[in-house]
Amino acid sequence: MRYLSTRDRRVSADAAEAIVRGLAPDGGLYIPESTPPLNVPVDTLLGMTYAERAAHIMGHYLTDFTAEELGELSTRAYNSGRFDAPTCAPVHSLDGDMHVLELWHGPTCAFKDMALQMLPHLLTASLRKCGETREALILTATSGDTGKAALEGFCDVPGARIMVFYPRKGVSRAQELQMITQEGRNVSVYAVAGNFDDAQNGVKALFSNKLLAEKLANRGLFFSSANSINWGRLVPQIAYFFSAYCDLINSGRVRRGEPIHICVPTGNFGNILAALFAAEMGLPVGKLLCASNRNNVLTDFIQMGTYDRRRPFYNTLSPSMDILISSNLERALYMLSGGRDAIVLDCMKSLAEIGRYSLPRVMHDTFAKRFVAGFCDDVQTKSTIGDVFRESGYLMDPHTAVAIHVARAYRRASGDETPMLIASTASPFKFSNAVLSALGDTSPADDASERLSELTGWPVPEALRGLDKKPVRFSECLPVAQMENAVWAFAGGEG
Numbered sequence: 424m425r426y427l428s429t430r431d432r433r434v435s436a437d438a439a440e441a442i443v444r445g446l447a448p449d450g451g452l453y454i455p456e457s458t459p460p461l462n463v464p465v466d467t468l469l470g471m472t473y474a475e476r477a478a479h480i481m482g483h484y485l486t487d488f489t490a491e492e493l494g495e496l497s498t499r500a501y502n503s504g505r506f507d508a509p510t511c512a513p514v515h516s517l518d519g520d521m522h523v524l525e526l527w528h529g530p531t532c533a534f535k536d537m538a539l540q541m542l543p544h545l546l547t548a549s550l551r552k553c554g555e556t557r558e559a560l561i562l563t564a565t566s567g568d569t570g571k572a573a574l575e576g577f578c579d580v581p582g583a584r585i586m587v588f589y590p591r592k593g594v595s596r597a598q599e600l601q602m603i604t605q606e607g608r609n610v611s612v613y614a615v616a617g618n619f620d621d622a623q624n625g626v627k628a629l630f631s632n633k634l635l636a637e638k639l640a641n642r643g644l645f646f647s648s649a650n651s652i653n654w655g656r657l658v659p660q661i662a663y664f665f666s667a668y669c670d671l672i673n674s675g676r677v678r679r680g681e682p683i684h685i686c687v688p689t690g691n692f693g694n695i696l697a698a699l700f701a702a703e704m705g706l707p708v709g710k711l712l713c714a715s716n717r718n719n720v721l722t723d724f725i726q727m728g729t730y731d732r733r734r735p736f737y738n739t740l741s742p743s744m745d746i747l748i749s750s751n752l753e754r755a756l757y758m759l760s761g762g763r764d765a766i767v768l769d770c771m772k773s774l775a776e777i778g779r780y781s782l783p784r785v786m787h788d789t790f791a792k793r794f795v796a797g798f799c800d801d802v803q804t805k806s807t808i809g810d811v812f813r814e815s816g817y818l819m820d821p822h823t824a825v826a827i828h829v830a831r832a833y834r835r836a837s838g839d840e841t842p843m844l845i846a847s848t849a850s851p852f853k854f855s856n857a858v859l860s861a862l863g864d865t866s867p868a869d870d871a872s873e874r875l876s877e878l879t880g881w882p883v884p885e886a887l888r889g890l891d892k893k894p895v896r897f898s899e900c901l902p903v904a905q906m907e908n909a910v911w912a913f914a915g916g917e918g
């Protein structure tokens with residue numbers, strides 16, 4: 424299987440190269456040249472473990488890896504006791520054929536673990552295949568969830584070191600504690616004096632610093648990235664949609680071949696794009712519901728065919744979806760235009776230059792056939808959390824609540840009762856304060872997670888317990904101008 428740039432099909436790579444490079448050299452995103460149909464009947468997957476299902480699905484795309492290799496990597500990612508559910512991504516059914524796919528049982532309690540527990544293994548294996556003998560130095564700027572999930576994923580992985588930079592005042596206390604108490608010999612974490620854009624720009628400048636790259640090469644190191652445009656982060660995500668469908672068949676909730684809709688709370692469009700790949704491979708998917716918060720640039724795009732980022736930015740209760748440039752949408756444009764790279768290039772140029780683009784009419788029709796879009800404000804988010812908890816005792820985080828709200832609104836408006844799979848992307852205990860207030864509890868609590876647990880009877884996940892009692896390993900705050908020195912010091916340089 425070859426991988427092509429979304430902006431120019433003549434730019435290509437094999438899977439290992441695409442994973443090592445991250446971004447294509449022309450600035451496009453790597454995408455498989457075709458979408459392979461599922462090569463066995465779904466029945467074959469029913470009796471497999473999650474790790475086996477994941478290895479099988481990834482094998483359709485990572486053709487320069489053997490089945491044995493993928494089986495081994497998948498076992499290391501998903502069977503090493505790092506997930507607190509034996510099936511990694513269990514499905515919880517609510518009334519009325521609504522099924523919640525819980526993607527937050529990994530070590531950081533957010534769905535990013537599903538991919539970032541796998542990516543380090545894919546990356547180090549890819550480096551070997553590409554004949555790269557130097558050690559990878561992963562640089563990440565984070566607004567919260569990605570940094571911690573990347574630290575956990577790369578912690579003590581041979582052949583890799585990781586540095587995370589987060590904005591001093593731009594992450595929640597729980598997120599900061601998760602990062603600065605990170606264990607592992609090959610990790611380093613810094614606060615940056617500035618906002619997320621400052622940290623991100625600092626990291627971008629490091630990636631393009633040729634002199635620094637040369638000095639690092641002399642020490643046997645090179646820069647690499649774990650961000651969400653890397654194909655190695657997307658491909659593990661396709662697996663859980665197949666796995667959930669199998670679980671629904673096994674539990675008798677859907678019949679073999681019966682279509683389901685999938686509703687995904689969306690930011691960068693990675694998770695819902697993985698669902699589109701699953702559908703194109705033959706998973707019986709009806710509609711893909713794209714759920715946004717008040718930053719509803721995708722809702723307008725899917726409904727109207729025009730992407731326009733020139734709008735106010737809102738901080739919401741679902742911060743991981745506070746995004747106005749949804750980078751993985753580029754891959755969906757490529758797929759749904761049938762590989763028209765020139766159209767994708769035009770759209771992306773227009774987005775960069777004037778902040779907007781409009782789809783040709785036929786392409787918008789194709790999008791509108793596949794996707795339904797809706798959004799949800801903070802008041803609706805909170806009432807959804809409260810309503811569902813009172814109805815069924817099921818507790819959810821604000822990102823998941825956005826999706827539930829959009830799924831319910833779609834059903835009411837359309838009368839369409841097709842079984843609905845809803846991606847649940849974070850543990851409610853990652854956002855305890857917001858969830859407490861949604862449940863009407865406004866009494867001050869020292870430890871919001873403990874309070875939420877007392878109130879609901881739900882246990883605090885092990886990974887989030889006693890965070891404030893763990894030793895702090897990283898407490899330095901840097902001006903952006905000092906980031907280069909920090910990298911050099913971490914590389915073992917002098918001066």
Ligand SMILES: *Cc1c(COP(=O)(O)O)cnc(C)c1O
Nearest residue numbers: 689690691692693694743848849
């Ligand atoms: C990253 C994230 C999302 C958005 O996922 P995308 O793949 O960027 O669309 C939603 N919810 C949570 C909790 C996240 O961490």
